Amino acid sequence: MSNNATRAGYAMNSSSGDGKAKLAQAAQMPEADISRILAGEYEVPTDLLKPLAAALDIPQKDPLRAAGILEDTPAQANRPLTVQLAAQRLGIKSPKNAAAFEVLVTALVEAEKRHR
Template sequence: MTTRPNPQSKAFARYVTTSATKAGFNMSGDGKAKLAEAAGMSEADIAKILNGLFDIPSDPLKPLADALDVGQKELLRAAGVIDDKPARAGTRPISVQLAAQRLGIKSPKNVELFQILVTALVDAEKRR
């Protein structure tokens, strides 16, 4: 018997796919493997997420939050799990592809040249 993906998992798959593409991961190429590596997850789990087959774990703190009449987010903030502070620019390097996209470099040839230039500059910095 085939199980049908639940709507929540399908919506999560769309969100992750869109976000991954915006972050510069090529979802039709090796981007899935790179995403798995960046996330510290297995490629199999990334595939399940992207195919809408990932069972999103229910939050074990939801019953406690309900009993305390507080939001889950508030409970997680009090536990120090989340801080609600906006991410600071530069805290995480972006991919060359995303940098090119943000700079408006669209031609595949120009993206390739941009990547070669960035790689050369990064290597030069390492040798300094």
């Protein structure tokens, strides 16, 4: 990420530290999170990757790839959508809500099977 930030015009190695502050402001993230990301100590939540990519002026796919969320393999494109992945993509983060979502989806799938 540091290389992308430097290419985007953020002085990440400046003694004043203003590059991190400017990137944090552009990405609408706390500066401490930017520092932790650069140090490899922080896993960026997916909802923050879009503004981060915009701030770095890079394709949104790049930080998704770097985070290990997106792979450019045909196998992933053909992989079936799981209930857990659907919940994640829909932004359902609470374990309690994700469990309820899974129960609901499972019940709906079973109902569809019975009506075939």
